[in-house]
Amino acid sequence: MAPGWQKAGKPVTTEVAAQIGMVLEDPSSGFVGALIRVENGLLVLEDRRGKQRSFPLGPGFWLDGKPVAITPAKRTADGGPTHTASGSRVSRTNAKVALPSRIYVEGRHDAELVEKVWGDDLRHVGVVVEYLGGIDDLPAIVAEFAPQRGRRLGVLVDHLVPGSKESRIVQQVSSPWVFVTGHRFVDIWTAVKPSVVGLEAWPEIPKGQDYKTGICRALGWPARTQADTAEAWRRIRAQVKSWRDLDPALMTEVEKLIDFVTADHADTLEP
Secondary structure, eight states: OOTTGGGTTOOOOEEEEOOTTOEEEETTTTEEEEEEEEETTEEEEEOTTSOEEEEESEEEEEETTEEEEEEOOOOOOTTOOSBOTTSOBOOOSOOOOOOSOEEEESSHHHHHHHHHHHHHHHHHHTOEEEEOSOSTTHHHHHHHHOOBTTBOEEEEETTOOTTSHHHHHHTTOOOTTEEEEEOSOSSGGGGBOGGGGTOSSOOOOOTTSOHHHHHHHHHTOOOSSHHHHHHHHHHHHHTOOSGGGBOHHHHHHHHHHHHHHTGGGGGGSOO
């Protein structure tokens, strides 16, 4: 047999520096939580219900569906970029301990795009972004979160337009400590400017056809399997370098969410 046959097809573990707010899964226990601090060689994760567990630094975690080994955070050297991908001026201070407040987005792709453009800003203010896998149970999710002063919840919803299913669900949520907003795009993919992937405009996908499949076909990319869809999103996301590659409508709503969930802590945040 050829050398290395036993490892063929197995996912490769990559090293990733610890970042406050990153959402990790411990597959052995099934625990999923946001990293809120690193202390004495341990990662402290907090799940959506506020339960905390500690795990040693190193391998054994999953991040964005891939196996990773978490290493100590690297210090930023002087002479680096002066602005983040969202256009904010870079702060040379360390990331803050995660706030009790949270931002929820609908799906994994939404979370990945927010992380790519606003990740540095969110770590600076200590805000964690989690994805829900849909908002059909949003009222129950909000109740479980138990929002209050100092523990705010912001939610970003896809296709939040009058008369949509999403708009009817959002109308069921009412709390001064919850802010639900959204954008007109059916899927976060098309919040990326079409010129980024060489299109003049995103195609109209007929009702009844899977939206992501339709986009892949319009781009001439494979669209038969979930792996094809995942690769298509990777290609789109890879072309996003900064806020300039996104529709301004998405920029506006994400900035509103960040302002809302940090409002009770504004006097503790550095400019």
